[in-house]
Amino acid sequence: MNTINKTMSKTIKLITLGVLFSQSMAVSAATEVNxxxxxxxxxxxxxxxxxxxxxxxxxxxxxxxxxxxxxxxxxxxxxxxxxxxxxxxxxxxxxxxxxxxxxxxxxxxxxxxxxxxxxxxxxxxxxxxxxxxxxxxxxxxxxxxxxxxxxxxxxxxxxxxxxxxxxxxx
The missing domain is CATH 2.60.120 (Jelly Rolls)
Structure with missing residues (x-):
């Protein structure tokens, strides 16, 4: 049970980091000016x-x-x-x-x-x-x-x- 919780916790952290990175890249691309x-x-x-x-x-x-x-x-x-x-x-x-x-x-x-x-x-x-x-x-x-x-x-x-x-x- 403990191993499952640790794995889920790591997965949630990775998903959260991925979402934050995607949002950051979208904001960066939108504000980047030629x-x-x-x-x-x-x-x-x-x-x-x-x-x-x-x-x-x-x-x-x-x-x-x-x-x-x-x-x-x-x-x-x-x-x-x-x-x-x-x-x-x-x-x-x-x-x-x-x-x-x-x-x-x-x-x-x-x-x-x-x-x-x-x-x-x-x-x-x-x-x-x-x-x-x-x-x-x-x-x-x-x-x-x-x-x-x-x-x-x-x-x-x-x-x-x-x-x-x-x-x-x-």
Whole structure:
């Protein structure tokens, strides 16, 4: 009987240690920050902070590249949308860029990919650490000329997506 109690006691201790180790690793992984994200967040803090609380409005965006030209949005300081990806997991937003060498940051729902033909991507999939809830991925884009550019968002089919765009001088 004594041997059984000792064995059970050791087993319980091992299970407890395993659970504590797992919890510790989960907390460590959740709080571990990519050093590149930390550096960018420090440098761009004044640009990233407004994206956390930027108002959005519900917009049905284009589900095809051709349809995007029928619905153009002027990029003037900031834009905010709540939209939905199509059944293929895509949506298109045509932006009218008014300035030469325009730099802007696009904040989106995590795991949504941002691309824009004709623009330089200067950073992508950066977690916005300036927000209380870190539920925004950032992409830095730079266009070299004024004109129309189409932003393509790709994610899960029919996914609800928040899109927040802000121009920056940096």
């Amino acid at each position: 050093p590149e994200h930390k550096g960018r967040n420090d440098y761009f803090a004044k640009s990233y902070q407004p994206l956390c609380a930027m108002p959005t409005k519900v917009i049905a965006t284009a589900s095809t590249l051709d349809a995007a030209s029928q619905q153009e949005f002027i990029l003037d300081k900031q834009l905010g949308f709540d939209t939905k990806l199509n059944a293929k997991g895509e949506t298109y937003i045509q932006l009218a860029i008014k300035e030469w060498d325009e730099k802007f940051i696009v904040g989106v729902t995590p795991k949504v990919q941002v691309t824009m033909a004709g623009a330089d991507v200067l950073g992508a999939d950066i977690v916005n650490l300036q927000c209380e809830k870190q539920n925004q991925y950032l992409t830095h884009l730079n266009t070299h000329e004024w004109g129309s550019y189409t932003l393509k968002l790709t994610g899960k089919p029919n996914e609800a997506v928040k899109v927040q765009i802000i121009t920056t001088d940096l």
